[in-house]
Amino acid sequence: MLKEKRYLVLEDGTVYEGYPFGANRASEGELVFNTSMTGVQEVITDLSYTDQIITFTYPLTGNTGMNIEDSESFNPQARGVVVREACTDPSNFRTTETLDAFLKRHDIPGISGIDTRSITRKLRSGGVMKAVITDETYHEDLIELLQNSTFRTDQVKRASTKTPYISTGPGPRVVLIDYGKKENIVRQLNSYGCDVTVVPHDTTADEIRQMRPDGVMLSNGPGDPANIPDQIKTVKALLGIPLFGICMGHQLLGLACGAKTYKMKFGHRGSNHPVKNLSTGKIEITSQNHGFSIDPDTLLGTGLEVTHRALNDDTVEGMRHTEYPAFSVQYHPEAGAGPHDPGYLFNEFIELMNIKEANHA
Numbered sequence: 468m469l470k471e472k473r474y475l476v477l478e479d480g481t482v483y484e485g486y487p488f489g490a491n492r493a494s495e496g497e498l499v500f501n502t503s504m505t506g507v508q509e510v511i512t513d514l515s516y517t518d519q520i521i522t523f524t525y526p527l528t529g530n531t532g533m534n535i536e537d538s539e540s541f542n543p544q545a546r547g548v549v550v551r552e553a554c555t556d557p558s559n560f561r562t563t564e565t566l567d568a569f570l571k572r573h574d575i576p577g578i579s580g581i582d583t584r585s586i587t588r589k590l591r592s593g594g595v596m597k598a599v600i601t602d603e604t605y606h607e608d609l610i611e612l613l614q615n616s617t618f619r620t621d622q623v624k625r626a627s628t629k630t631p632y633i634s635t636g637p638g639p640r641v642v643l644i645d646y647g648k649k650e651n652i653v654r655q656l657n658s659y660g661c662d663v664t665v666v667p668h669d670t671t672a673d674e675i676r677q678m679r680p681d682g683v684m685l686s687n688g689p690g691d692p693a694n695i696p697d698q699i700k701t702v703k704a705l706l707g708i709p710l711f712g713i714c715m716g717h718q719l720l721g722l723a724c725g726a727k728t729y730k731m732k733f734g735h736r737g738s739n740h741p742v743k744n745l746s747t748g749k750i751e752i753t754s755q756n757h758g759f760s761i762d763p764d765t766l767l768g769t770g771l772e773v774t775h776r777a778l779n780d781d782t783v784e785g786m787r788h789t790e791y792p793a794f795s796v797q798y799h800p801e802a803g804a805g806p807h808d809p810g811y812l813f814n815e816f817i818e819l820m821n822i823k824e825a826n827h828a
């Protein structure tokens with residue numbers, strides 16, 4: 468019997484032919500590539516991929532299966548998964564289901580049998596682009612439809628928690644603003660003893676101040692950070708409280724202080740991105756997932772200084788405020804999945820909260 472076909476159609480007219488797995492439906496999104504060799508579950512469940520189709524460059528996907536512990540969210544919003552080979556027979560003591568079953572359960576379509584490295588070369592030279600996964604044989608109309616379609620801008624609203632909740636710990640007390648957070652940020656804060664109150668993206672600065680937190684964590688999240696001006700104002704109004712921003716949180720801190728962000732050509736998505744810590748001179752290997760970046764030429768007069776730079780392309784990877792207790796990184800210090808090199812940043816956040824506390828005493 469002939470195997471069923473599925474197609475991946477790109478905005479520039481390229482058509483890849485492959486095989487269906489995961490959910491049985493068509494889906495459109497921004498096509499991006501991730502170079503991680505591990506952490507497929509963490510990547511797919513990272514809400515920063517909301518409305519994106521993820522291409523995995525590593526040729527075998529899902530060979531350790533999916534489990535009940537590693538998800539970064541419980542309602543993943545990726546629009547599709549593109550792989551060379553989707554393993555149907557995973558082997559790991561924690562495995563509870565295959566990648567195919569997981570994607571079916573979350574209504575995310577997949578396409579296998581694709582030369583994912585060719586897609587990567589295309590995106591690297593042309594930049595990320597819109598794409599559609601479909602079972603229909605492709606036709607010209609589809610490309611035209613794709614070219615004329617526009618992306619939604621409400622990703623943060625869809626990804627954030629709707630109600631606040633607490634993940635307890637002995638202290639310090641941290642309010643985590645959820646723009647589409649990775650669960651590992653909560654787990655990491657808890658592992659450092661923090662008492663974490665997760666609040667929706669649109670919680671006001673007054674509401675947060677009334678909670679009297681020792682520090683505020685600004686989470687990662689999907690979409691263009693410039694799309695959420697109210698949240699940028701909130702971050703500005705919170706300056707003075709110890710702040711730690713991760714990825715989207717880093718970009719929001721920059722925007723709140725008057726810097727600008729720009730869309731990168733193909734972004735950074737993978738778990739082996741080298742970053743230089745400018746104070747120690749040390750290189751950290753980091754996990755990353757972002758398509759926007761802080762424009763260093765707009766930092767003058769913002770009070771922010773660059774603390775970390777990407778070794779691959781020299782983009783801004785970390786900042787610190789020279790007046791307020793606030794710092795941020797563009798990469799993912801909470802790992803999940805990825806290297807633990809940047810774990811020291813959680814210690815720095817705790818220290819910042821302790822100094823502030825001592826000054827108040």
Ligand SMILES: NC(=O)CC[C@H](N)C(=O)O
Binds near residue numbers: 688689
């Ligand atoms: N992981 C993130 O927080 C990503 C931030 C933002 N959505 C970007 O793509 O740059």
